[in-house]
Amino acid sequence: MAGSERLICTSGEVQEGGDGVRFPLRTAFGDETGFVVRYRGEVRAYINRCAHVPVELDWQPGKFFDDSGLYLICATHGALYDPVGGHCLAGPCRGGRLPKLDVIERDGHIYLLEKTA
Structure with missing residues (x-):
């Protein structure tokens, strides 16, 4: 299975513990972020979908x-999630x-690693 890289943003747009960057995504559920x-x-x-009810996380x-x-x-x-692995730590989605x-940061940019068949 081969893959490709898709640019998400520059590295500077994503600060430690700060705002994230949303991007469009096509999944088995359809168009998501x-x-x-x-x-x-x-x-x-991560896919922007709560493990409890399929709603986006960000307010x-x-x-x-x-x-x-x-x-x-x-x-x-x-619901609270661990940023390292995405596991729900508290709230209705516990477990x-x-x-x-999959993403990679290289040369001042962040890329989504997309799998292709």
């Missing part, structure tokens, strides 16, 4: 972290997780 954030110096990306575009900048939070139900996306 993905998002990329920076946590502990690394970029992490305003790019607002994925709670006030502490330590957890991703669903604005609808308050669930965010669908992870």
Whole structure:
């Protein structure tokens, strides 16, 4: 299985524990959004879909972290997610997780790694 890279944003657009960057995504569920954030110096990306109810997490575009900048939070139900692996730590989705996306940061840019058949 081969793959391709799709530019999401510049590295400077994603600050540690700060706003994330949303991007369009085509999944088995149809048109959705993905998002990329920076946590502990690394970029992490997920499908923007709560594990409890399929709603987007951010209450305003790019607002994925709670006030502490330590957890991703669903604005609808308050579920808290671990930014490292996307596992739900508290709230109605406990035991669930965010669908992870593969990304790479290179030469000042962040790319989505897309798999193709």
